[in-house]
Amino acid sequence: MAKATLGGVEIEVDEDGFIQEPDNWNKEVAEDLAKMEQAFPMGDDHWKIVNYLRNYYAKYGIAPPIRMLVKQTGIDLKTIYELFPSGPAKGACKVAGLPKPTGCV
Amino acid sequence: MDGIMVVFLFYGSILFCLIASLVKITGFITTPLHLKWEYYKGSSIYESIDWRTRAPKGFLEKLSTAVLDILLLREYYRRNPKYWFFLYLFHLGIYLLILWHIWLFVASALIVPEAARSYGLIWGHGATILVCIGGLGILILRTIDTELRLYYAPLHYIKWVLMLITLAGGFYAVHVYFSGSIPAILKYVRTQITFGDTAQKLHPPPATAVHVLFGSIWLVYLPFSHILRLFFRYYHALRFDEVPNMPGGIIEKRVKKLLGKPVTWAGPHIQSGRSWRETATGLPVDEKKGETR
Amino acid sequence: MRKKRLRVSDIGKNGADRLVRINRKDLMPLPDIPGEDREDDPIRPLTDRQRAIYEHSLDGVSAVAIPCAKDEEEEKRLIQSFLEGLKKLLSKENNWTFLQQLQQTLDCCVKCQACSDACAIYLGSGRQEIYRPTFRSEVVRRIVNKYLKKGGRFFAKLRGNDIELNWTTIARLAELAYRCTMCRRCATWCPMGSDNGVITHELRKLFSQEMGIAPKELHEAGSMRQLRVGASTGISPKAFVDIIAFMEEEIEEKTGRKIKVPVDKKGADILLIHNSGEYLSWIENPAAFAVIFEEAGLSWTLSSDLYGYEATNYGVWYDDVQFSRVVLRQIGIAKKLGAKKIVIGECGHATKGLVVLADRILADDMNFPRESALPLLEDIVCANRIKLDPCKNNFPVTLHDPCSIVRLMGIVEPQRKILRKICPQFREMEPHGVDNYCCGGGSGFAIMSPMNFSDWKLTIAGRMKVKQILDAFKDVQDPSIKKYVCAPCSNCKGQLRDLLAHYKLRETCGIYFGGLAELIANAMVGLKKPFIEWQ
Numbered sequence: 038m039a040k041a042t043l044g045g046v047e048i049e050v051d052e053d054g055f056i057q058e059p060d061n062w063n064k065e066v067a068e069d070l071a072k073m074e075q076a077f078p079m080g081d082d083h084w085k086i087v088n089y090l091r092n093y094y095a096k097y098g099i100a101p102p103i104r105m106l107v108k109q110t111g112i113d114l115k116t117i118y119e120l121f122p123s124g125p126a127k128g129a130c131k132v133a134g135l136p137k138p139t140g141c142v
Numbered sequence: 143m144d145g146i147m148v149v150f151l152f153y154g155s156i157l158f159c160l161i162a163s164l165v166k167i168t169g170f171i172t173t174p175l176h177l178k179w180e181y182y183k184g185s186s187i188y189e190s191i192d193w194r195t196r197a198p199k200g201f202l203e204k205l206s207t208a209v210l211d212i213l214l215l216r217e218y219y220r221r222n223p224k225y226w227f228f229l230y231l232f233h234l235g236i237y238l239l240i241l242w243h244i245w246l247f248v249a250s251a252l253i254v255p256e257a258a259r260s261y262g263l264i265w266g267h268g269a270t271i272l273v274c275i276g277g278l279g280i281l282i283l284r285t286i287d288t289e290l291r292l293y294y295a296p297l298h299y300i301k302w303v304l305m306l307i308t309l310a311g312g313f314y315a316v317h318v319y320f321s322g323s324i325p326a327i328l329k330y331v332r333t334q335i336t337f338g339d340t341a342q343k344l345h346p347p348p349a350t351a352v353h354v355l356f357g358s359i360w361l362v363y364l365p366f367s368h369i370l371r372l373f374f375r376y377y378h379a380l381r382f383d384e385v386p387n388m389p390g391g392i393i394e395k396r397v398k399k400l401l402g403k404p405v406t407w408a409g410p411h412i413q414s415g416r417s418w419r420e421t422a423t424g425l426p427v428d429e430k431k432g433e434t435r
Numbered sequence: 436m437r438k439k440r441l442r443v444s445d446i447g448k449n450g451a452d453r454l455v456r457i458n459r460k461d462l463m464p465l466p467d468i469p470g471e472d473r474e475d476d477p478i479r480p481l482t483d484r485q486r487a488i489y490e491h492s493l494d495g496v497s498a499v500a501i502p503c504a505k506d507e508e509e510e511k512r513l514i515q516s517f518l519e520g521l522k523k524l525l526s527k528e529n530n531w532t533f534l535q536q537l538q539q540t541l542d543c544c545v546k547c548q549a550c551s552d553a554c555a556i557y558l559g560s561g562r563q564e565i566y567r568p569t570f571r572s573e574v575v576r577r578i579v580n581k582y583l584k585k586g587g588r589f590f591a592k593l594r595g596n597d598i599e600l601n602w603t604t605i606a607r608l609a610e611l612a613y614r615c616t617m618c619r620r621c622a623t624w625c626p627m628g629s630d631n632g633v634i635t636h637e638l639r640k641l642f643s644q645e646m647g648i649a650p651k652e653l654h655e656a657g658s659m660r661q662l663r664v665g666a667s668t669g670i671s672p673k674a675f676v677d678i679i680a681f682m683e684e685e686i687e688e689k690t691g692r693k694i695k696v697p698v699d700k701k702g703a704d705i706l707l708i709h710n711s712g713e714y715l716s717w718i719e720n721p722a723a724f725a726v727i728f729e730e731a732g733l734s735w736t737l738s739s740d741l742y743g744y745e746a747t748n749y750g751v752w753y754d755d756v757q758f759s760r761v762v763l764r765q766i767g768i769a770k771k772l773g774a775k776k777i778v779i780g781e782c783g784h785a786t787k788g789l790v791v792l793a794d795r796i797l798a799d800d801m802n803f804p805r806e807s808a809l810p811l812l813e814d815i816v817c818a819n820r821i822k823l824d825p826c827k828n829n830f831p832v833t834l835h836d837p838c839s840i841v842r843l844m845g846i847v848e849p850q851r852k853i854l855r856k857i858c859p860q861f862r863e864m865e866p867h868g869v870d871n872y873c874c875g876g877g878s879g880f881a882i883m884s885p886m887n888f889s890d891w892k893l894t895i896a897g898r899m900k901v902k903q904i905l906d907a908f909k910d911v912q913d914p915s916i917k918k919y920v921c922a923p924c925s926n927c928k929g930q931l932r933d934l935l936a937h938y939k940l941r942e943t944c945g946i947y948f949g950g951l952a953e954l955i956a957n958a959m960v961g962l963k964k965p966f967i968e969w970q
Contacts (some may be wrong), residue, residue, distance in 0.1 A: 040483060050888050052485065081582065097663075097674035104718045105681050114970045117679030124936075126716075126883075139656035141712030141747055141782070141882055141925040173538070174531035177755075178791045181623050181635065183869055186845020188790065191810045192776070217626030221549035225521045293443060293546040294575050295595020368543045372627065387794045389802045403528045405756070407644040410517070411659065412756050422759035422796065425662055 043069040053127070055137040064132030070132045076121045083120055083132070085110050090133040100130050100138055145344035148351045157281035162365035170371075174403075175396045180383040187384040196383035212372070225283055225290065232276025238269035246331050255328040262324040266316060270309055277305050308356040311349075319349035441564040442957035443573045443598065450603030454496045454565055461561040463898055467905050468938055475892040479887045488558040489886075490606035498613040498888040499642075499650050501606055511603040513646070517605050520645030522652045523585060524637050532755050532796075533640075536633045543627040544569065550621035550631060554874040556614065559898035568621040568631040571611050572733045574598065575634055590661065596784050609648055611636040613888075616877030616896060619754070623869065635878070637755040649778075650755050652883045657749040658757040662764075666711040666745035675739045678714050682722050689722075691963030696725050699743075699772065701738035706774035707735050707808070708746040708765065710782035717928060723952035724780060725968065727812070730821045730959065734863035736772065743768035747925075751792060752879045762793040766803050770805070776804035778811060781950045783839030783877075783924035791844055807840065809923065809951070813849035816856055816955060825857045825959040827965070830917055832858040832954065833907040835931070836871035837924035845869070850923055850951055872899045874922070876930025893937045897930055901938055904946060914945035917969050923951040 041050045044065030044101075049057040054073060056062060058135075071077040087109050093101040100106075103125055105131060107114055121128030126138045190196045210216060215233060218226040242265050249258065281302040284290050320326040330350070333339045346354075364370070385394040401419040408414060411426035441454060458474060464472040481491055504510045520805070523529035524537060532853040550568045551557055557566045564570060577598035581587040591597060598604070612635055619632035642648040661667040679696055686694050697703060707728070712718045721737075728735050738744055743762040750758025769777045779786045786807045797803065815821055834854055840846045847868050854861040866872070874881075875897030883892070908918050922928050931948040940946040947969055957966040 053884070079787045097677060098671055099669040099674055100715070102678055102681065102715045102718045104685060105678075108685075137656075138668070138715070139652065139660060139882075140666060140715075141710050141929055142668055144923060163909065167641070173535045174527055175795060176535040177532045177796070178794050179536055180791075181619055181842050182845030182847075183623065184845065185847045188807060188844045188846050189849055190809055191806065191814060191938065192804065193806055193810075194804055201707055211626075215626065217624075218547070218549070221624060221626065222547065225547060260458070288440075289548045290546070292548060293595065295571065296592070297590075297594050327748070350678045360690075368545065368627065371539060387797065387802060387854075394798050394802060397795050400531050401796070401798065403531055406529055407756065408516070409644045409754075409756075411647075411648050411654075412644060418759070418796075422763055426659060426757075 051137065051138055053131075055131050056134050057104060057136075059134050059136075067132050067134065070134070074123055074128045074132055075091055076128060079132075082112055082116070086112065086117065086120065086125075086129050087133040089139075090129060090135060094133070094135050100135055102124065102138075145342075145346050145351075148346055148354060149343060151358050155361040159361040159364055162362075165283060165371055166365050174400055175393065178383055192228045194386045194388065198386075205330055225280075225287075228276045228279030228283060230276070231272050232280060235274075235276055236274030237272060238265065242266045246327065246375050250328040250331040250335065253328075255325040255332065258324045258328055260324065263316075263322055263329075267313075270313055274306065274309055277302055277309070281306070281346065304356075304359070308353070308360065311353040311356055315349040315353045319347060440740040443570065443577065446574055446607050447599035447601050447604040450492055450606075453492050454607065455494050455563055457494065457560065457563060457895075459894070461563070462894065463559050463561055463902070465898065465905075465938075468901070472785045475848065478890040480884055483509045485886055490610065492603060493607040493610040493614075494891075496565075496888055496891045497610070497886045498883060498891070499609055499648060500885055501609055501648055504602050504606075507924045513602055513605060517641070517645050518582060518600075521579065521642040523645060524641055525579070526585065530637075530640075530755075533633065533637060536630060537637050538630070540572065540629045540633050541579060543630045544572065544576070544625075545627055546573075547626070547777060549626065550629075551623035553621045555618070555620070555875065555899040556616070556896050559875075560895045563588075565611065566614055568615070568620065570622045571608070571615065571638070572629070572631045572634040573602070574608060574611075576640065578604075603619065609642050611877075612642065613650065613880075613883075614891075616838070616873045616875065616880055618873035618877050619843060620838070620870070620872070623842060626935060640755060643754045644756060650879065650883050651885065653749045653753050653879050654757075657747075657879075657882075658754065658761060661742070661745060661749075662757075662760060665741040665743075667747050667749060668711045668715055668745070668915055670711050670714065670744065672739050672741055672744075675711075675714070675744050678718070678794050679737070679739070682714070682718055682725070685718065686722050686726060689962065689964050689966055690724070691725055692961075694725060694729050695799075697736040698739050702773050703734045703736035704775045705733060705735040705811075706743075706769045706772055706776070707737055707776045707778050707780060708785075709737075709780035709840060710747050710785055711745040711931070712747070712925050713780065713782075714744075717925075717950065719966070719968075720781060720950040721951055723950070723956035724808070726956050726959070726966075727815060727821065727952060731822075733811075735778075736774070738768050738772060740768050740771065743772075746779050746782050746789070748785055748788040751784045751788040758788065758792065759796050762789060762796065763801065765789060766793075766797065766801050768806075769803055770800065776798060776806060778806055780808050781923040781925065781952065783837035783926060785925075787839040787843050807844070807846055809840070809846055809849040812951065812955065813852055816853045820962045823857055823955070825859050825958060826962050827958045827960075828858045828954055829860060830919060831862065831911050832919045832921055833862055833864050833904065834867065835874060835904075835920055835922040835924075835927055836867055836869075837862065837922065837927050838871065838873050838877055840924065841871060842869045850921075853951065853955065854921065857954060863908055864907045874905060874927045874930040875934070876926050879926075881929035881933075889933070892930070893933055897934045900931075901934055901940070904940070905944070908944065908946065912944060914943055916945055918944070918946045919967070920948040920953070921951055921954060922948055 039050050040047050044063055050059050051057055055125050068079055090100055106125060117125050126142055130138055187193045187196050187198050215226060215230055218229055284294055402417050405418055405421045406414045459477040460474050478496060487495045489499045489502060504513055510849055554568045560566045577596045578600055581591045581598055582600055615635040618637050622630035622632050624647040645678040657667045664671055679698055683696055709721045748761040750761055779789055790805045833910055875892055880892045880896060904920055920931060922931055935941050935946055953967055
């Protein structure tokens with residue numbers, strides 16, 4: 038496992054840069070992750086997506102369906118790709134401190 | 143060479159070929175029923191709703207496909223016509239030559255040698271020429287074509303040269319030793335198979351003895367070549383295997399037996415030592431989190 | 436010839452260096468895409484840290500993240516373990532499941548190389564020797580002949596078994612097992628019935644079942660996760676119920692119809708199982724199925740039970756044991772619900788796995804009817820069981836044939852009959868049907884993207900598909916004309932999504948992708964909004 042300095046602390050990340058210690062996630066960590074994802078600086082829409090992902094994950098243990106994310110945040114998919122160039126799964130989930138999505142997604 | 147030796151080697155090689163083929167075939171047949179893993183060249187039974195209740199392709203249709211594939215080498219024609227041309231000549235020649243030898247034996251026993259027609263000679267020579275052109279063509283292509291040369295074992299080149307020598311030996315025996323006379327050949331074969339002339343049997347002329355020995359080498363090789371396997375491509379149902387495993391059927395009985403076989407794979411998620419049935423019914427033990435492979 | 440041709444025996448040599456370096460210029464040309472003739476490395480190099488810890492000496496790519504062997508001692512142990520595994524692959528006890536096909540392939544290859552021209556990866560890579568379908572097989576064949584057969588070492592070179600078995604060979608072979616999508620186009624090309632795809636499959640099994648080496652996405656985060664939480668996506672029964680509620684909202688909004696999606700309905704005829712990735716990435720596909728099935732009045736249900744809402748079975752690609760475990764659980768759900776049969780949605784490997792492969796591990800009450808959804812959809816559309824208006828689909832559509840469903844199952848016509856009926860501008864790709872090319876995402880590649888592997892799968896494995904798609908739409912290049920690549924398979928869709936994004940085909944050519952059911956739903960009359968939203 039690799040280590041990365043995020044938000045001033047050393048955090049374990051996997052080979053694709055997803056953090057492995059979800060408890061150490063905070064705003065500063067998110068912003069540093071956003072820098073790697075070309076999603077910096079983070080505006081309101083970035084946070085709206087990140088917060089929605091985190092809340093859903095806390096409740097269900099997975100990231101929500103993409104359609105649900107679009108609908109509940111009111112941000113369309115095209116804009117999500119503009120905000121997070123690697124897309125909702127690989128980009129937004131990473132910044133939100135979620136593990137890398139698995140399965141055929 | 144001693145004639146006894148030739149007799150021994152020749153009949154021995156026939157016996158060896160038969161026994162080894164039998165052992166090999168038994169091996170193929172007793173290999174366990176495998177999972178279905180076929181491929182299709184067109185629509186199959188799975189295109190139907192409730193496919194298990196539909197009749198799969200008929201046996202005759204499968205057989206005709208197999209026979210045409212084997213006789214015409216259709217697949218080679220589709221993929222590499224140049225190579226197919228020589229391969230086909232070779233195979234056609236070989237089939238004709240084998241038939242010719244069978245004819246020699248049958249004819250020598252059945253007809254009066256003097257009455258034998260000249261078509262026997264044309265048949266034999268024609269077949270030999272086809273095999274020679276085919277074999278030589280293959281050998282040349284295998285040497286100059288970079289794709290066909292790739293991965294081709296040095297031993298196979300020796301095999302092709304041996305094949306050409308065998309053919310030349312046969313041609314020499316027929317054309318020079320027997321002066322191209324079919325009646326003479328038939329007479330000779332008849333004395334040989336009826337053990338009619340012990341003196342000749344013990345001191346065979348070198349021309350025929352060498353040819354017979356070359357034949358023996360091929361007979362010994364045959365069971366180990368891919369030729370025997372080829373027929374099992376269809377038997378193994380690599381293609382067209384649409385026969386479903388129906389409840390209470392023969393396939394199900396065989397499957398049940400196979401599920402009792404032991405699993406000894408060492409992978410950490412398998413826990414070896416139990417049967418397939420138990421292993422599949424069970425779940426992998428949850429490995430300690432964070433533990434790497 | 437620019438370079439000296441690589442030989443099979445080179446696989447065990449120069450372990451410190453990679454066997455090939457690929458330049459973009461070497462790849463199969465894509466003249467319609469600007470920049471694809473640049474002279475650069477199409478694959479990002481691994482970082483120094485990654486290079487230090489993972490084996491990458493095949494082509495500089497790491498798909499499997501195999502840790503480097505620490506010392507000679509460990510190398511020896513790994514070589515031994517590999518040989519043990521190889522022996523088990525050839526045993527009636529441990530590998531009755533595939534022994535016949537494996538032996539056939541090991542024995543029958545005559546090295547005519549007819550299969551090379553069949554391989555999308557070999558061609559896409561610009562004929563790199565290591566990706567030749569027979570290269571991998573030849574390595575395995577030589578190891579078996581030389582190291583496992585009696586007297587194999589005598590005259591090994593003369594008999595064509597020139598190979599050195601060392602850790603370098605094994606590490607490269609493990610990566611090489613993940614450079615083939617098992618589309619088995621080469622197998623149908625072979626005049627002898629050899630199947631290089633089965634060699635890939637058996638190699639992956641050897642590494643997983645004996646040595647515990649498998650890509651994380653397939654094993655730990657794949658089949659292991661599925662057996663633990665119910666789905667490889669991580670969807671739990673609780674999450675599934677929430678997602679279905681959302682799906683019903685979606686359906687109502689689009690169609691104007693309030694549908695109660697049947698979940699866990701006892702005694703329904705059909706248990707429909709989708710790839711659970713559909714719910715997360717393309718929920719419009721299961722939604723379309725629900726709309727169509729309800730309109731056609733079928734007796735059907737989904738399951739929210741553990742294992743009941745996930746059709747995937749990654750074991751199909753790398754592990755017979757994991758495969759069997761998942762199959763038994765899926766069948767168990769159908770039995771519990773008292774369904775008459777299992778129908779699998781638009782997912783290639785899952786359909787092949789549950790319908791075909793599983794056929795011979797099932798007995799007694801587990802021997803349960805299973806089938807693909809495509810014939811059922813064909814019946815609904817072509818027998819006019821629902822009212823459809825083809826004019827609603829008046830845009831260019833082409834069809835991608837998922838290998839698992841078409842070549843490997845012979846389900847060729849149903850999807851075409853549907854498209855011919857409801858898509859006036861349907862056109863075939865060339866070649867198509869059982870001769871199709873793989874999307875490059877087969878055998879798990881679509882979900883594997885560790886380190887620099889996604890560069891490899893997009894620039895090499897998927898190259899042929901990109902060319903085919905562009906060719907299919909040559910007459911309508913204008914990006915303002917929206918075009919639809921129909922791919923009735925979750926894996927193919929994942930790969931297509933990434934391909935279209937990588938080559939910017941949506942922006943520059945107006946090419947979109949989606950499933951088959953969406954096109955049917957889009958043609959249904961009386962819906963409030965168009966079903967396809969072109970997102």
